[in-house]
Amino acid sequence: MQTTPLWWASDSFWRKMAIWITGGSFIVLIFLTFDTLSYITAGGKQVPGYAVINQRIDYRFDAGKNRYMPVIGPEEPLFGKVLGEAEAEALVAKGKLTTQAKNCMECHTLLGNGAYYAPDLTKAWLDPAWGSKEVREQTMVDFLMNPSDKLHNVVGRRMPRLGITEEEARATVAFLKWMSAIDTNGFPHNFKAMDQSDPVQAPPAAAEPVQPAPPADAVPAPAQQ
C-alpha cells in the first residue's frame, strides 16, 4: 500500500520524459534537416543544378562507393539548345508542375514513391526502351502527348492521354532528365542505362573531366530496345 509511486514510475517523471524525448528528437531532426537541405537544394552535393540538363547524364556502378552513381558527361543540350541556369530552372519547374497537374504519381513512382501501376520514373530518361539517344527526346515528347495508341507491354496497360501539350511535354522531359541526375544513394540498383556513347567516328567531346570512363562501357553495341 503506497500512495505515491516510486519516482521512476510516477506520472510526473514520465511526463517530463515524454517532453524531453520528443523535444530532443525534434531538435536533432531540425538540425539534420538543415544539413540535409544543403545536400538536396539544386546545386547541392547530391542534387544537381538545373543547368545539368545541358549535359549528358549517365548512371554507372562506382566500385569505390559500391553503388550506382549518376555520371555527368560532356555537353549534350536538351532539344539542341543550351540554357542558362534560370531558363533551365523555369523549364524543369514547368515540367514538375505538369507532373503534379496530371497526377503522374498516382500511377508511377518518382524516386520510388507513388503508385505501382506503371514503371518507376527515377531514371526514365536513361531507359533503353526509348531506342537510341538520337531519337529519345522526340520519342518521349510524342509518347507523352499521345500515349494511348502506343502499347508498350504484354500486360495490356496503356498510359492515358492527359491533354499534355507539346510545351508541357518538352518541359516534362527536361524534368525527367534533371531527375535522372540526382544521386539517389544507388537506387535503382543494377539499372541498365541506355548506351549514350558517341559513335566512334565522332570528334572527341570538348570537356570530359568528370567522366571516369570505365572501360566496360565502350564494348557493347548501341542497345536496341
Add this chain to the structure above:
Amino acid sequence: MAALGIFDTANLNGGQRLAVKYFTVSLILFGAQILFGMLAGLQYLKPDFLYEVVDFSVNRTLHVNAMVVWLLYGFIGGVYWLLEDEAQHPVVGLWLGNLIFFILTLAVAVVVLVYLIIQVGPGEIESIWFINEGREYIEAPRWADIGIVVSVLVFFFNVAATFAKGRYTGVAGVLVADLLALFGLYLAGMFFTPNVSVDQFWWWWVIHLWVEATWEVLVGCIMAYMLIVTLGVRRKIVETWLYIEVALMFGSGILGLGHHYFWIGTPDYWLAIGGFFSALEPIPLVAMVVHAVFDSGVHKLRNSNHPALAWTIGQAAGNFFGAGVWGFMHTLPQINLYTHGTQWTPSHGHLAFFGAYSTAVIGFFYLAVQKSRGNVWMSGNIVGGWKWKWAMFWLWTGMIGMTVALLIAGYEQSQIERAMEGSTWMGYFAAQAHPWFTQAMNWRQISGWGFTLGYCLLVWDLLTIGKRETRPALAPQGEPATA
C-alpha cells in the same frame, strides 16, 4: 433519456451529437474508399476497363484520399465524443463546430467531384490551386488545404478552450499538444517546388510523422479515455502509460523518418539513422504486449461492449503485424533498396493502416452506437450478435488475403524487377507479367470482395445492433454505466 434500444440523440451530450455526424460521414467515405479501391484493383486485371474515362490514377487518388479523410473524420469524431466527459464542461463553441462540420463536408464533396470529373489540369499553378496537387495522399487542391487548415483551427480551438474552461487532465494535455503537431505538420505539405527531392523530403514529414507518430498518439489518447471510462482503469495509471507511450513512440518515430530518406537524394547518413531507429521500433510493441498482459492479470475486467473490445484487440494485433512485422521486414536499407516502391509497400501500407487505424475508428463507432441507443446491452448474447462477428471476420479475412497476395507479388517484383532487371521499363513489365504477380492480383481482387462483404455487414450491423435489445449495459467494474 429515451427508451432502451431506440436511437435518439437525446442520449448524447452536445459534443457527442456532433461526433455522430462525423462518424456518419466517416463510414460513408470508408465505403467510397472500398469502391474506388475495387475499381483500381480491377484495372490491374482489365486495363481497358474505364480507360480514359476514370483512369487508374483517378480511382487510386480517390481511394487513398477517402482513406485519409475518413480516418481523420473518425478521429475528430472520437475527440468530440470524449470532450465533454473528459473536460466535464460543454463544448465551448459547439455551434461553430457544427458549422465547420458542414463546411468541411461540403468542401470534401466538391474536391471529390473535381477529382472525378475534371481529373487533371494544364501544367500551371492554377491546377494546383483548384484541381489537384498531384502528391499522393495530400492531393487536395490548395484552396481546400486552406479550408482544411481553417476548419482544423476551429476544431483545435474548441478542444483546447473546452479543456481550459473545464478540467485540464493529463489526457487533455497530450491530446492538445498532439493535435497541434498533427496540424502543424500538414503545413509542411503545402508549397510548390521544382525540386523533387525537396518536395519528397517535406512530403514524408506529413505522411510519416502523421502515421508513425501523431496519429498513434491521438489514437492512444482516445483509447486511454476508453480504458478509464469503459473499463474503470485508474486515471493516474492510464495517464502515466500514455506518457510512456508518447516517449517511446516519438522517441522511435520522429527520427524513424530516416527510413524514407534512403533513396530520394538525401545524404547517406540517413541509411544509418533509418536502420538504427528501425531496430528500436519493436520496443513500443514489447511494452504494449507486456502491459496488456499485466493489466488483464491485475484487473478482472467486465466489459460492457463486446464489439468495441473485439475491435480494440484487433487494433493491437493489427498494429503489431502491420506496422511491426510488415514494417520491419522491409525497413533495413540493405533490403529496402529492392523492395522500395514495389507491391511490398502497399502490402505493408494496407495492413498497417487498416490494422492500426481503421480498427480503432470502427471501435469508436460501436461505442457511439451503444450510447445512442440509450446505453443498451452489448455484452454476450446480443440480439443479432452474429452480424458484428461476421462483419469482423470478413473485413479481417479480406484484408489478410489482400496483404498476403500483395506480399507475394512484391516478393517476386523485388527479385525480378528490382534486383535482376534493375528497374527498367522492360524489367518492370517482365515482373508485372510473371504468373506470381498476375495471380496475386486475382487473389487481391477476390479478397477485396470478401472485404466488401464485411463492410456491408458492418454498415448493417451499426444501423441495427441493440435495436431490439431491452437489457441495459453492463456496468464496468466499480463504475456506474454513465459513459
Add this chain to the structure above:
Amino acid sequence: MIEPVHLADFFTVFFSAAMVILFGALYALLFAFSRVGQRPGLMPLAYLSYLGLAAAALILARAANLHGPFWTPVVGLMLAGYLAAPHFIFRLCVDTHLVEDADESSLFPTRQGG
C-alpha cells in the same frame, strides 16, 4: 555505407526479420504471463523464445550484411535491448500499479489546471 542483400538471401532476410519481431513478442508475452500468474514454469519457455529471437537476429545480420563499425554494434544493441526490454517494462508495470489500491479518487484528475 551498406552492402545490399544478395539475391539468394532475400527470403532469409524477410523471414528472419519477421521472426525477430514474432519471437520478440512471444518472449515478452511468456515473460509477462509467467510473472503475472506466478507461473515460473513458463519462464524457461520465455527464454527459449529469446534464444529464437537471438538466432533470428544473427541470421538476419548475416543475410542483410549487417557488419562493419556501424552495423555490428546495432546488432549487439538489438540483442541486449530486446533481452532487457520485458524486464524493464514489467518492473515499470509493477511500480506504476503500486498506487492501485491506495488511490480511491483516481477517476478525478490528479492535477488541476496543469
